[in-house]
Amino acid sequence: MIGLVDLDRVAKKLEEAYKEEKDKETEELHNAIVDLITSKKVTVQNAVFVLDMIKYELLKAKHEELFEKKPQ
Secondary structure (H helix, E strand, O other): OHHHHHHHHHHHHHHHHHHHHHHHHHHHHHHHHHHHHHHHOOOHHHHHHHHHHHHHHHHHHHHHHHHOOOOO
């Protein structure tokens, strides 16, 4: 039973480390995008429009990767 407890503890530590790394990456990306938008002095409407375009492009690429990939 001790092995399972250790595995559970290790899994929780790995999960916490992953979450911290993901949060750090998210914060850095957020800050970089805010800095760019601020430096370009774009309107709110244009910033939101471009962010929506990027969202669409990323989701479309992922969809194609997952569902439209042809077997070789």
